[in-house]
Amino acid sequence: MSASIEERLYTIRYKADEQSHLIVKDQEVCAQCPSKDCLFFCPADVYDWDEGTRTLSIAYENCVECGTCRLGCSEQNIEWKYPMGGYGIAYKLG
Amino acid sequence: MAEERFDCVVVGGGPAGAAAAYTMAKAGLKVALIDRGEFPGAKNVFGGVLFRSQLEDLLPEFWKEAPLERLIVEERLMLLDEQGMVTLSHRNPGFADPPNSWSAMRAQFDAWFAGKAEKAGAVPVYQTTVTELLQEGDRVVGVRTDREDGDLYADIVIVADGVNSLLGKALGVHREWQPDEVSLGVKEIIHLPRNVIESRFNLEGNEGASIEFLGDTLGMTGLGFLYTNKESISIGVGIMVNDLQKARVKPYAVLDHVKQHPYIRKLIAGGEVEEYAAHLIPEGGFHSMPPLAGNGWMICGDAAQMVNAVNGEGTNLAVLSGRLAGETAILAHVRGDYSLGMLDHYNESIRASIVFKDLKKYSGIHGLLSGPERRVLFGKLPGVLNESISDYMSVNGITKEEKQKMLIHQLRDAAGGNVELLRLGLKGWRAINR
Numbered sequence: 001m002s003a004s005i006e007e008r009l010y011t012i013r014y015k016a017d018e019q020s021h022l023i024v025k026d027q028e029v030c031a032q033c034p035s036k037d038c039l040f041f042c043p044a045d046v047y048d049w050d051e052g053t054r055t056l057s058i059a060y061e062n063c064v065e066c067g068t069c070r071l072g073c074s075e076q077n078i079e080w081k082y083p084m085g086g087y088g089i090a091y092k093l094g
Numbered sequence: 095m096a097e098e099r100f101d102c103v104v105v106g107g108g109p110a111g112a113a114a115a116y117t118m119a120k121a122g123l124k125v126a127l128i129d130r131g132e133f134p135g136a137k138n139v140f141g142g143v144l145f146r147s148q149l150e151d152l153l154p155e156f157w158k159e160a161p162l163e164r165l166i167v168e169e170r171l172m173l174l175d176e177q178g179m180v181t182l183s184h185r186n187p188g189f190a191d192p193p194n195s196w197s198a199m200r201a202q203f204d205a206w207f208a209g210k211a212e213k214a215g216a217v218p219v220y221q222t223t224v225t226e227l228l229q230e231g232d233r234v235v236g237v238r239t240d241r242e243d244g245d246l247y248a249d250i251v252i253v254a255d256g257v258n259s260l261l262g263k264a265l266g267v268h269r270e271w272q273p274d275e276v277s278l279g280v281k282e283i284i285h286l287p288r289n290v291i292e293s294r295f296n297l298e299g300n301e302g303a304s305i306e307f308l309g310d311t312l313g314m315t316g317l318g319f320l321y322t323n324k325e326s327i328s329i330g331v332g333i334m335v336n337d338l339q340k341a342r343v344k345p346y347a348v349l350d351h352v353k354q355h356p357y358i359r360k361l362i363a364g365g366e367v368e369e370y371a372a373h374l375i376p377e378g379g380f381h382s383m384p385p386l387a388g389n390g391w392m393i394c395g396d397a398a399q400m401v402n403a404v405n406g407e408g409t410n411l412a413v414l415s416g417r418l419a420g421e422t423a424i425l426a427h428v429r430g431d432y433s434l435g436m437l438d439h440y441n442e443s444i445r446a447s448i449v450f451k452d453l454k455k456y457s458g459i460h461g462l463l464s465g466p467e468r469r470v471l472f473g474k475l476p477g478v479l480n481e482s483i484s485d486y487m488s489v490n491g492i493t494k495e496e497k498q499k500m501l502i503h504q505l506r507d508a509a510g511g512n513v514e515l516l517r518l519g520l521k522g523w524r525a526i527n528r
Binding site: 009015 | 221
């Protein structure tokens with residue numbers, strides 16, 4: 001009964017802001033980052049590495065606002081803010 | 095709301111903020127309660143229970159009207175290895191009468207609690223994110239929000255913005271948490287019919303059970319939990335972020351792994367995931383608590399690392415700290431003094447309370463959970479314990495004397511020898527006895 005991450009995220013209510021509250025400070029730092037831990041530790045799979053364009057993409061609209069990337073990025077290359085008031089995740093149970 | 099003045103602005107509508115706002119509003123102070131969620135609680139998650147004690151001091155018999163799930167009548171502590179488990183469990187009528195704790199849905203409970211503060215007179219300012227603290231010299235004088243003309247001025251700002259506490263960082267009173275000072279909790283609420291839950295956990299009526307488990311978190315420092323709700327089960331794991339960084343394992347994969355454990359699997363079988371959630375949990379304990387007050391501000395709850403990870407206490411410490419900050423604000427209001435000299439009264443109240451005393455007693459826990467011993471505690475030991483107890487309980491012609499020897503040998507080897515076992519035992523004892 002393991003659900004995929006997409007199925008899991010589908011159970012959460014969101015009100016997505018038009019602007020991302022997560023910003024990669026410098027894509028070059030990500031390109032050079034040997035470990036790219038963010039591809040693993042994020043509980044919502046927000047981060048994805050595109051080898052073709054050599055950029056880190058951010059699916060901020062799936063972010064559960066936990067803050068793991070804020071503390072876990074070994075390069076401290078993620079600018080992490082709260083979404084605008086009223087936006088972002090809205091648990092119905094929590 | 096241009097340049098509106100309050101006696102106190104509370105940032106964060108979780109248990110700490112709601113308790114502070116309720117305390118002050120009830121005493122007649124002009125209070126604003128700010129929350130960035132669609133409603134207070136919309137962003138809140140826990141892997142825990144709500145305790146009666148500290149909440150009752152604010153709201154007597156709150157359980158008669160608060161949205162709670164089940165009254166916890168049984169607690170189990172399980173040490174899991176991949177296939178089996180060793181359990182310590184307790185149930186006793188006196189344990190739940192008077193009630194000790196309940197399972198709950200935080201999005202529902204926190205909204206209710208903040209509503210209590212509103213009814214007492216606190217002005218709700220929801221769907222509003224505080225972007226910075228307004229300061230004049232070394233004094234905090236208000237907050238800037240993301241609303242138009244969104245500056246709110248106040249004699250005191252109570253910072254209760256949760257584990258990430260961007261405002262606490264902005265105050266500069268404490269540095270950023272290190273990855274070993276927080277764990278990431280991932281959780282699922284799994285729907286199951288009421289009668290299925292009651293028969294699986296031996297419950298009736300509104301009785302509930304809680305399970306905390308240790309081990310089988312793929313060798314990482316982590317704890318799991320399982321709580322029965324009315325018609326669902328909350329199951330989750332909390333993994334230290336420093337371990338998660340190294341392991342390169344998806345956090346939800348750890349949860350999936352635990353859900354497939356032969357014992358756990360049967361408890362949740364047939365259920366459907368109603369909601370997935372993830373949240374950071376403060377794990378730094380005593381040594382991570384920042385200074386708690388300054389000129390014009392106080393900080394409470396998760397934002398100040400007030401979590402007792404050993405006993406799963408957090409919401410109650412948040413409520414207590416919020417109330418104590420609120421009471422200090424009332425005194426400050428009467429005296430017209432909002433300086434550190436006055437607000438330090440909050441610091442003293444915390445020092446005299448279970449927040450400080452319990453976290454101090456357990457001040458060695460963080461070292462144990464982040465030091466090299468964690469490999470033994472969370473990796474080897476649960477497995478060896480399961481194995482040795484199986485051996486000890488099997489009737490197979492081996493004498494009891496021999497079995498006892500084997501059991502001690504197995505434990506000793508898991509720790510890395512006699513000296514190491516002794517050291518681990520001592521360190522463990524000291525970790526919870528300062």
